[in-house]
Amino acid sequence: MGVNDGNLSESRIGLGPGASGDGRSKRYVAWAAAAALITAAGAVFAAGAVADSDATKSRQAFESSSAEIASTLQLAIEHEEDLNLSGAAYLAGNPDGSNAQFLKWSDSIQALTRYPELHDYGNAVIVQAPELAAFAARAEADPWSPLGPSGNFQVEPAGDRAYYCFGTVGQVRDAQVGAPAGQDFCATGLGPALLDARDTGESSYAPFTVGADSVLGVSTPYYRGGVIPATVEGRQAAFLGWFGMTTVPKLLLDRALQGHPGTLVTFRYKTGSSDAEFSSGNAPAGAQSVTTDLHNGWTVQISGAVADGGIVSNGPALALLLAGVLLSVLLGVLVFVLGTSRERALRLVRERTVELRGAQAQLVDAARQAGMAEIATNVLHNVGNVLNSVNVSANLVCQRVRGSKAGGLVKAVALMNEHTGDLGGFLTTDARGKALPGYLEQLAATLAIEREGIDAELLRLTQGVAHIKEIVAAQQSLAGVSGVIESVRVSDLVEEALHMAGINEDEVRVIRDFPANPLLALDRRRILLILLNLISNAMNAMKGNAGRPRELSIRAEVIDGQGLSITVADTGVGIPSENLARIFVHGFTTHTGGHGFGLHSSALAAKEMGGALTVEESAGANGAAFTLHVPLDRERVPA
The missing domain is CATH 3.30.450.350 (CHASE domain)
Structure with missing residues (x-):
């Protein structure tokens, strides 16, 4: 962007007559369609495997029952x-x-x-x-x-x-x-x-x-x-x-x-x-x-009744297929949204420019919509976390299907078929026959446990897909222009950030400490973005906690009615002292796959609100604590 005597130069931001996004839009549509088709094909294959496995088990159970x-x-x-x-x-x-x-x-x-x-x-x-x-x-x-x-x-x-x-x-x-x-x-x-x-x-x-x-x-x-x-x-x-x-x-x-x-x-x-x-x-x-x-x-x-191996007639297989199709649609939409976010942002700038050409201050606010790319990065990051969980559940289902003990039932039925003419004598006099009922009982229990495990992973898979949808919806709510003061409670902001970060409280202990929780006049979008970055960084820092507990502590308090202090602390690997001076520098990151945008943008957002974001390392290699200070320059909103 450039400003010249209060006028916006359209040619410098790619909005002039020579600019065209048709080719890029078509490319993004093709990428989105390819991603959706590949994911859907995988879902069909996985659902077919589950249906075939259940049909085999059903047929074997019917043959055993008939015998x-x-x-x-x-x-x-x-x-x-x-x-x-x-x-x-x-x-x-x-x-x-x-x-x-x-x-x-x-x-x-x-x-x-x-x-x-x-x-x-x-x-x-x-x-x-x-x-x-x-x-x-x-x-x-x-x-x-x-x-x-x-x-x-x-x-x-x-x-x-x-x-x-x-x-x-x-x-x-x-x-x-x-x-x-x-x-x-x-x-x-x-x-x-x-x-x-x-x-x-x-x-x-x-x-x-x-x-x-x-x-x-x-x-x-x-x-x-x-x-x-x-x-x-x-x-x-x-x-x-x-x-x-x-x-x-x-x-x-x-x-x-x-x-x-x-x-x-x-x-x-x-x-x-x-x-x-x-x-x-x-x-x-x-x-x-x-x-x-x-x-x-x-x-x-x-x-x-014997299961026919069809996906539609098999509940778990149908659920897996529907979840995979939904995931493919969401993935395609996500790829398209990520690919076209810049074009949409520039188009929004052009529309606002036509309306507000003469006002430089309004032009700066409208141009800031280009920051949507950073929000899209957060969407990809959070969805990626949930996709990891979805991928783990899908792999576990495949491993359990491949490692099923159902083959033992086939061997047992074959053994009985070898003695069909004298099955009663075989079961009462032969050592293998005497052991067979006990073996079948243990095998039935093992297969029941396998089925419960697969059902549990399929449930987690479905929940993960629903979580991705919620994250996308929540992140889209952040796409609005910051700076709008809203009446909110800090506890609500914290819970929303935890949800957007995909926190599973079965895996990490979350300690909430809110001595007072009044309604406050705050820039909700900026504070939510900062909390989301701090919580995500804390979770990354605790990934290597082998023998130590994973605890995330969030404390918020109003200081003398003049300011709000929110501290996010973790029990992760901590921050080396040599990195403390660079922690908020743009592009600096210590974890693989990071971009160095989160803490930098959070510090800038805190500064724009008239506050500050600080860091304090805990004693020893036992986590770190970040504190957001925000002044309350408005009257507290009545409850």
Whole structure:
């Protein structure tokens, strides 16, 4: 700038006809767009990585859950087959035993207690028509279930047939819904399955309804001598009866589903003439399914929700993407603002010059807007501090994803898949199998901790982006012309400066000391700029505090009603005595990346207010203290 007889020379400040900022503006737009695109691309990549990681964990968890449910059901089937074999063996050895003897044997094995899904069980035999009267007499003498209304043995359904299939002994959990003593099972829908089981020597499975329950009837034939003959004719000749039991599969399925919400299980038996299917639980729309063959006629299909790896359906990934996009926009805006600040300042000078050409004092005030470049430097400095925190959080998320212990789960599932055929024996007899449940429990806890850590870093990342926005907004409020006297409290100025400096009070202890805190008439913008520089320098000085506490002390007091004194002290590395004389010199700095503008501009601002900025080193290398003295040449503003 130059002043000649009160007139501003436009050509000397680049505002004449030959000056043009179109080329520079386009270049700044290109830089801003490039910065925004690079940041957005990084956000998309990071969000995709988080979504893929969560999808892998979800799929592995579903596979592990499915294997656990299938294992539970297979073990239950094996236990029920054990009961079938045990019952058939007892009946083969005691074909003429009484019902009381059968109940005594039943109580000894605690069948109803050990098998909550068991509804009833007992023995059934074929009675030829000529033997019906004798059988009825024995049944009336030793009934295994209720007789007819008159206390007599009554065939149900009534009618004359060549043969009948009656129960001889048995036990029912609920006698009110049990079959009557004269029930002819071969005359019901169970008849074909019973005769087929007799001829094949294999157990039959048939679904039917008892009361309000859907149940499964299981009938196991047994033969004379306890051995199954090789031919159909031999099996028909040696046949003694069936050991049958009725189970409520839903109880078994509900027990297997405990701890697995949002899961649907379909349990099916299909072999020969037997075809039975039962389901329990529920699965959300779009659920994935896995079918396991239990290798004994039984299959189990398990359906549940599995993350699809999409960013939109994954909360943390979507949050990371949105934060990255917002950061890219803010970064692009920041690059554009920094690049065009000089053009905007010069344009503002030109507009003010047209209005106030003849007034030199007003021209100087308008030209001072070129100092916006220094404010832009502060914006970059403060945003850079927050970006460091954002970068640390992003790196921590990436490190935790790369170092995840989820690979251990894949190995555990692979180990179980190697022993699918004998998983129960592997888990109970093999040393690795015995250790597997404990390892999975520890792994689940570790993965939960990993997830919490990633969620915490993502929250810090989001907070950092919001903080950048607040810093930009707050710094823009400083862009106005200084010298305006406002009614403020010193405590409010201090808190605003702390916020603009990005102070995290979890990392540094802030000591506030305001003996009196009245409303004062002050140049708010200048004092705020000075406080911001002093606080930022204090934080830089304390970065190397390895074993010493990081404390920032701010004391403000009104002296005799004539002046305001604000002291900012730290516990940092201190200031060498040889640097005290140069501390406020323009361009002097002691930390890497510094420009030497802050303290110099702060000292000038204090002088313009009629005050002074001084420094005092603490004893030893234990920090420094800066004090701002500002005269109060106006009356204190009433509270």
